[in-house]
Amino acid sequence: LEALKTDVITVLSRVRVQQQEEVERMEEQRRAQAEEAARRAQAQHAAAENQLADGEESEGSNQPVVR
Numbered sequence: 001l002e003a004l005k006t007d008v009i010t011v012l013s014r015v016r017v018q019q020q021e022e023v024e025r026m027e028e029q030r031r032a033q034a035e036e037a038a039r040r041a042q043a044q045h046a047a048a049e050n051q052l053a054d055g056e057e058s059e060g061s062n063q064p065v066v067r
Helices: 002-014 020-041
Strands: none
Touching: none
């Protein structure tokens, strides 16, 4: 029983009670970090070029390939 009391007192002495403002500040920091990570993780690619410039089809594009 004495060992249990000692363990409980040890744990309770290490517990740190946080103020509501501290909790809110920490949550805001975590949220900002998550948003920044999401922004960096978004896929980015260059715009695709139109191979058929202005709707012009290359000649013979409808012809089958004969080998």
